[in-house]
Amino acid sequence: MNNFLKKKFEFKNGIFSFDIIDEKTKKVTEFYNEKPFPNYKDNDNKQTILNKGDKNILANQFKKFIGYKKNVLEVGCGTGQLSNYFAIGTNNNIVGLDPTMASLNLAKEFANNNKITNIQFVNADIFDDVLNDDSFHFIWTNGVLHHTKDPYGAFEILIKSLKKNGYVLVGLYNKFGRIRTILRRYIFKIFGRKIIEKIDPTLRNLKLDENEKVAWIRDQYIHPLESLHTFDEVLKWFKIHNIEFVSSIPSSDFDYDYEDIFEKKSQGTFFSRILNQFLMIFNSFGADGGLFVLIGRKK
Ligand SMILES: C[S@@+](CC[C@H](N)C(=O)[O-])C[C@H]1O[C@@H](n2cnc3c(N)ncnc32)[C@H](O)[C@@H]1O
Incomplete structure (x- = not known):
């Protein structure tokens, strides 16, 4: 995929690179440079990453729904395990963006060793706004925006690069669930x-x-920068940017149906959303770090 970057870059070890300037982002990258996340096992290869991705209900459904010949962006891809998973066995164009060079080096090394060619990595801070508008059919950003200085500001930037009718998946730490x-x-x-x-x-x-x-x-x-969020906050972000609610995990209403995350679900009421977030404290969503996910479609 060409033409997805609107600013001048350097090409370092096969990675499109920009200087990381912001002090808060630098602090976060220092944290991940020390120990890239998520790390690979010594024996990881195409098959193990494929198995791991297939076992992840969200990633698996996302990959199936993407189909073929689509442009997919992962913001905050870290070591690129998911980006590589999305790329394996498809003709989609995958772009993984992350400010942490040590993580991207592992991502790129894995892609090279496993001859995954439909993937490109960008070393940049989302706030530097390096991506062209209307470039991607899908954007995935899970576990990332809450580690930035301004999660809404980051969303506002990344959503510009989503095409009309494109889908965005945002995963954040929940105020109750965490x-x-x-x-x-x-x-x-x-x-x-x-x-x-x-x-x-x-x-x-x-x-x-x-x-x-x-x-x-x-x-x-021991993360140096983390914030907590709610369903209604993200729904507000969606509304401002003309993004239609598709579904959430956990459910926003009382349907608890996660079989098809791209099937439009009810966004419930303020009460149902609060209750489902509160219940995260006691169920597996809260046990595993308290992440919640919203999926939306650009109108
Ligand atoms: C918890 S890790 C999540 C990695 C991956 N998304 C996953 O789910 O395994 C958070 C990632 O967000 C990235 N990140 C932090 N600040 C960022 C920013 N300003 N722009 C883009 N990515 C950022 C970090 O470098 C890190 O790789």
């Missing part, structure tokens, strides 16, 4: 890693290797 993690963060500060390994469901349940554990602990408990 309460358990915040409590665990205090416990981590006082008692350290041993206790956290016992009480954090992700660390307890998954067969993570040491690198993955360290990356998760850093990301959840």
Whole structure:
């Protein structure tokens, strides 16, 4: 895919690169440069990344829905596991953007080693607004905007590059859903890693290797910049930018139907949304860090 960048770039190790200037973004990139997230296992290859992606209900449905010959942007792609997953076995054009060079180097290395050619990486801060307008059919940004100085400002910039009728998926930490993690963060500060390994469901349940554990602990408990959000906040962002609500996870209404995330669902009422966010404290959404996801379509 050509012509998706509107500003002058340098080409470093096969990555389109821009200087990272903003102090807050620099602080965040220093954090991830130390330990890129999410990390690859030593034996990861096309098949393992494909299996991992297929097991992720959201990523799997997203990839199927994209279809073929589409332009897809992942904002805050980190080490590009998902971007690479979206690219594998398709003729879509995938662009992964992230300000952390160490992460992108791993992303690019994986793509090169596995001969994934329909993918390009951009080393940039979203706030530097380097992407051309109306370029992408799909934008995925999960677990990213809440690590920026101004999540709405970042959304406002990225949404310009979405084409009409294109879909955007935004995943953010929830004000209610993250309460358990915040409590665990205090416990981590006082008692350290041993206790956290016992009480954090992700660390307890998954067969993570040491690198993955360290990356998760850093990301959840010692991140330098993080904010919390609500459904209604993102709905407001959608409204301002003419984005029609498609669905959310957890549900905004009482349907709890996640079989087809691109099928238009009810956005419920203020009450149903508050209740479903409150319930995150007690269900698996709150156990795993409190992320919620909204999907919208540009009108
Ligand atoms: C928690 S990681 C999420 C990585 C990936 N999206 C995932 O779900 O595994 C957050 C990512 O956001 C990126 N990020 C932080 N600030 C950013 C900014 N201003 N513009 C674009 N990406 C940013 C970080 O470099 C990091 O890779």
